[in-house]
Amino acid sequence: METPVLIFKCVLVVALFIVSLLVAMYSTYAERKVAAFLQDRLGPNRAGVFGLLQPLADGVKMFMKEEIIPNVSNKTLFILGPCLAMITALMAGVLIPWGGNLEIAGHVFALQITDLNIGILYIFGVTSLGVYGIMIGGWASNNKYSLFGAIRASAQMVSYEIAMGLAIIALIMTTGTMSLSEIAHQQGSGYANIVYQPLGFLIFLICVFAELNRAPFDMPESESELVGGYHTEYSSMKLGFYLFAEYINMFISSAVLVTFYLGGYNFPFQAELNSMLGLSTNAATLLGTGVFFLKIFFFIFFFMWVRWTLPRFRYDQLMKLGWQSLIPISILNVLITGLVMWFTGKIN
């Protein structure tokens, strides 16, 4: 790789890391504000203007708290758990195309850290690894409630991965590629994929809720029955890592969802708008990235909205929904997609 490209990629990696952490930080603040709004309260408003310094205060609190490692726990695995949760949360971000091309000093750079031609499979693999952090942490705590949380998490994530994979298969069929930049690029000239895959989008969205362990699928940590679920025994920044990993996952999953189904960094009438305003390539790219982030923020808000609106599923309902509804529907979706593509002559 040439030096300028290498430098640009390194800058992008660091930038993505910082942005992920920042978004996760302010997601915790947004979660509390959204919850307050939906419950007709004020929410955090003491630290700084509108309580904007609240995440900082929370972070300091997390670091200052006493760290307790239970005597009966498996120490190595107890420490490994939150680390794994954090690593797998950050891993999927490298493949997401955050925007079009940037032109800096005569070089053209794509606003994406790396583009694999097995991109979708990589993301699928990383999400399937996300369960290890929860399972290892829950088991190593040597606590009944943690173990219950870990077992629920693993069963839930393995179950919903199947429907998710089938929804992705239908998407691969219509797009004909597994590279994320190609998928985002295709949607710039045609319609967004949600037009071709409305059912697939719905299945994928539900599965993302389940993979994130967010309400109404937050069985692994359901605080009213399992104390805190898999992170019951955790304290200080280790607990912070688990909570943070969930918000980073939420950010990255929203980005994946938008890239797959809602046009990524593209927006309607972008070519017309860019030519009307006479924007340069760089300005158009940055505008696209801005729109991309707006879409992502909408989905983060959507996750919070659902969390504070719907009650939690019962465990048998969760399994029934996964195995008896979503998997048959997603198989049907693959079939219908295949048939429609056959009749419209997309495949021969």
Add this chain to the structure above:
Amino acid sequence: MTQYAFYFLAFVSILCALMVVFSKNPIHSVLYLVLTFFSIAGQYLLLNAQFLAVVHIVVYSGAIMVLFLFVLMLLNLNTEAEPQKSTWLKFAAVISGGLLLITFVASLKGSENMALVQKNPEIGLTANLGKILFNEFALPFEISSILLLSAMVGAVMLSQKEKEAKQ
């Protein structure tokens, strides 16, 4: 560069495979097995078999090993509760394992002269692999899928029977 990567991955996979056997704690064994799978996936990548590498991780590390962990956590094995096998059984196991090793090594005999020729180095890419699987090898591919399906139906049947017996 590729050669160094190969030696590193080979070292990691053999070390982790040995740790799977020698770990006292079954949960540690499973985690070492996951690492072994990762290093083998790395070997696939070196062979330019991207699809195989990722599917290997998704299926083995992401699903099967999670179920292994799941079962082990429910069993809650520890050194005190572990059933001790008799010495004779251990002896027999070592001998049969050694015999299996000899068979494997013997089957590799003569292969050192075989030149490793890849007809198409791009074969491991998803699109090419899919085309070959669904055109040239469509029948074996479908038959193996039926094999998997029958195993799945069998598992469902077994769990169903247990339910009826309980009632």
